[in-house]
Amino acid sequence: xxxxxxxxxxxxxxxxxxxxxxxxxxxxxxxxxxxxxxxxxxxxxxxxxxxxxxxxxxxxxxxxxxxxxxxxxxxxxxxxxxxxxxxxxxxxxxxxxxxxxxxxxxxxxxxxxxxxxxxxxxxxxxxxxxxxxxxxxxxxxxxxxxxxxxxxxxxxxxxxxxxxxxxxxxxxxxxxxxxxxxxxxxxxxxxxxxxxxxxxxxxxxxxxxxxxxxxxxxxxxxxxxxxxxxxxxxxxxxxxxxxxxxxxxxxxxxxxxxxxxxxxxxxxxxxxxxxxxxxxxxxxxxxxxxxxxxxxxxxxxxxxxxxxxxxxxxxxxxxxxxxxxxxxxxxxxxxxxxxxxxxxxxxxxxxxxxxxxxxxxxxxxxxxxxxxxxxxxxxxxxxxxxxxxxxxxxxxxxxxxxxxxxxxxxxxxxxxxxxxxxxxxxxxxxxxxxxxxxxxxxxxxxxxxxxxxxxxxxxxxxxxxxxxxxxxxxxxxxxxxxxxxxxxxxxxxxxxxxxxx
Amino acid sequence: xxxxxxxxxxxxxxxxxxxxxxxxxxxxxxxxxxxxxxxxxxxxxxxxxxxxxxxxxxxxxxxxxxxxxxxxxxxxxxxxxxxxxxxxxxxxxxxxxxxxxxxxxxxxxxxxxxxxxxxxxxxxxxxxxxxxxxxxxxxxxxxxxxxxxx
Numbered sequence: 001x002x003x004x005x006x007x008x009x010x011x012x013x014x015x016x017x018x019x020x021x022x023x024x025x026x027x028x029x030x031x032x033x034x035x036x037x038x039x040x041x042x043x044x045x046x047x048x049x050x051x052x053x054x055x056x057x058x059x060x061x062x063x064x065x066x067x068x069x070x071x072x073x074x075x076x077x078x079x080x081x082x083x084x085x086x087x088x089x090x091x092x093x094x095x096x097x098x099x100x101x102x103x104x105x106x107x108x109x110x111x112x113x114x115x116x117x118x119x120x121x122x123x124x125x126x127x128x129x130x131x132x133x134x135x136x137x138x139x140x141x142x143x144x145x146x147x148x149x150x151x152x153x154x155x156x157x158x159x160x161x162x163x164x165x166x167x168x169x170x171x172x173x174x175x176x177x178x179x180x181x182x183x184x185x186x187x188x189x190x191x192x193x194x195x196x197x198x199x200x201x202x203x204x205x206x207x208x209x210x211x212x213x214x215x216x217x218x219x220x221x222x223x224x225x226x227x228x229x230x231x232x233x234x235x236x237x238x239x240x241x242x243x244x245x246x247x248x249x250x251x252x253x254x255x256x257x258x259x260x261x262x263x264x265x266x267x268x269x270x271x272x273x274x275x276x277x278x279x280x281x282x283x284x285x286x287x288x289x290x291x292x293x294x295x296x297x298x299x300x301x302x303x304x305x306x307x308x309x310x311x312x313x314x315x316x317x318x319x320x321x322x323x324x325x326x327x328x329x330x331x332x333x334x335x336x337x338x339x340x341x342x343x344x345x346x347x348x349x350x351x352x353x354x355x356x357x358x359x360x361x362x363x364x365x366x367x368x369x370x371x372x373x374x375x376x377x378x379x380x381x382x383x384x385x386x387x388x389x390x391x392x393x394x395x396x397x398x399x400x401x402x403x404x405x406x407x408x409x410x411x412x413x414x415x416x417x418x419x420x421x422x423x424x425x426x427x428x429x430x431x432x433x434x435x436x437x438x439x440x441x442x443x444x445x446x447x448x449x450x451x452x453x454x455x456x457x458x459x460x461x462x463x464x465x466x467x468x469x470x471x472x473x474x475x476x477x478x479x480x481x482x483x484x485x486x487x488x489x490x491x492x493x494x495x496x497x498x499x500x501x
Numbered sequence: 502x503x504x505x506x507x508x509x510x511x512x513x514x515x516x517x518x519x520x521x522x523x524x525x526x527x528x529x530x531x532x533x534x535x536x537x538x539x540x541x542x543x544x545x546x547x548x549x550x551x552x553x554x555x556x557x558x559x560x561x562x563x564x565x566x567x568x569x570x571x572x573x574x575x576x577x578x579x580x581x582x583x584x585x586x587x588x589x590x591x592x593x594x595x596x597x598x599x600x601x602x603x604x605x606x607x608x609x610x611x612x613x614x615x616x617x618x619x620x621x622x623x624x625x626x627x628x629x630x631x632x633x634x635x636x637x638x639x640x641x642x643x644x645x646x647x648x649x650x651x
Contacts, residue, residue, distance in 0.1 A: 178516075
């Protein structure tokens with residue numbers, strides 16, 4: 001009951017014409033960015049952060065969560081229409097969405113996927129509303145050693161975000177950590193890496209993400225001159241609305257996808273991509289006619305879409321309650337929360353409870369807006385995507401430059417954006433993951449702070465991490481994660497060797 | 502690709518040296534806890550070790566491959582080179598012409614010479630999008646964008 005009361009307070013706080021417009025615009029922006037290949041949730045949130053300066057914190061959060069949710073809806077549009085997923089989770093959407101499009105049922109595929117996305121989002125939000133306060137209550141008595149271990153747990157998710165090479169992920173995480181240490185050390189007063197006076201305050205996290213996600217993608221697009229080839233939309237609104245028999249067919253796959261998406265979303269590092277793959281595989285496994293999958297099965301379209309959108313609220317549970325971001329997108333959200341003066345972690349719901357519930361209310365409203373806009377405004381979206389994609393590179397560049405300038409009204413951050421744009425370009429070319437770098441930049445100052453406080457608390461002894469039960473528990477969990485990750489890696493390489501033989 | 506990747510890793514090694522050097526300059530210990538130089542040294546050493554691991558992996562990876570792929574095509578390199586040069590030039594011109602006018606010029610040059618659109622389309626897109634940016638940043642968000650300074 002307490003959760004519902006708090007949620008109602010959140011709705012009360014968020015309801016203003018200004019906030020509704022902000023959420024609507026954020027959702028629309030997110031949908032368009034999500035649909036553009038290469039630009040996912042991380043880029044969507046990163047590009048919007050500079051626009052939130054000067055806004056009340058509640059409105060700023062509304063804009064970001066609207067965009068975050070929107071990117072999850074957007075990825076499916078280009079996946080269904082031209083077999084080009086806008087982001088990684090939409091890969092599974094293309095499996096059955098594009099065959100439906102070829103069969104002349106593109107409108108229906110867009111309608112079903114919008115409907116399933118909505119149900120998935122709402123399912124995940126219900127779990128978030130009731131689950132977050134419980135986790136938060138358990139974690140409220142944590143001290144610096146537990147916080148430090150939570151930060152280490154957060155950093156350990158790089159093993160899951162690693163991609164193909166663990167060494168590359170570790171290297172990027174360490175580089176991120178080094179970048180997070182730039183500037184004044186508030187405990188001793190010393191300044192690290194003070195090559196220019198601007199660095200005394202550290203490297204701006206937003207400038208790093210704008211460079212890594214925005215400018216680097218522009219460089220790749222310019223190199224390859226990537227342009228989408230979308231036709232003019234010729235759908236009628238009634239084609240988007242699924243029939244009763246279609247709804248019956250997709251009800252259970254949507255619910256299963258929602259459950260899988262929420263659970264996978266909660267696990268740090270797993271995220272939407274794994275959720276969509278797993279839900280698609282589950283549906284195919286239990287289907288009466290698995291041969292239909294890949295040829296336009298609506299169940300194969302509904303389940304991953306529901307899983308994808310359910311993973312967003314799922315991923316927000318560890319972020320809000322423990323301060324652990326599990327993906328690039330949530331790492332950027334974490335950075336944004338810190339930037340607005342909030343302290344993600346067990347105390348967030350106590351210290352800034354109203355803002356958290358406002359954010360959750362914003363997610364629910366964004367989800368409703370997105371359902372209707374994704375059914376009624378599809379032709380508009382398609383036209384905007386067609387128009388923007390042609391001129392995307394210079395438009396995104398100028399947006400990034402102006403965004404970087406507005407961070408502190410100076411040119412320094414613009415040069416930082418360019419430097420990280422070049423770094424991001426090389427990272428993409430050589431397959432170095434950017435998620436671990438971002439995660440470390442955000443978590444480095446907090447991790448160092450909690451480590452120092454813990455050591456001070458124990459008067460110089462490192463045993464404090466082993467003598468406190470929660471901290472010890474997290475250490476054991478970490479050992480399990482690493483052991484599991486190495487065993488899995490060993491098995492994968494063995495399987496690869498066999499297949500090569 | 503092979504050479505470029507190794508240059509990238511060597512760059513990371515140099516960066517690790519810089520991090521360690523900065524750490525050495527600062528105290529490693531303070532009363533009851535670590536000093537500001539402790540973590541930079543640890544992190545710097547970590548970057549160096551992981552760079553070596555990446556170099557080893559790269560040697561094995563390219564040994565397995567028969568042919569090395571090109572890092573970038575000649576046309577791609579030209580386009581990217583023009584793009585970065587024009588962007589840098591426009592940012593330097595910002596001191597004189599202000600940020601928005603520099604960005605209009607940047608967009609026109611890129612759309613015309615890199616993306617190969619007509620003059621009319623290039624000018625139209627550059628002006629319309631910068632008017633929208635002006636309305637968002639200068640009017641709505643009240644960001645004082647630098648103006649003309651002749």
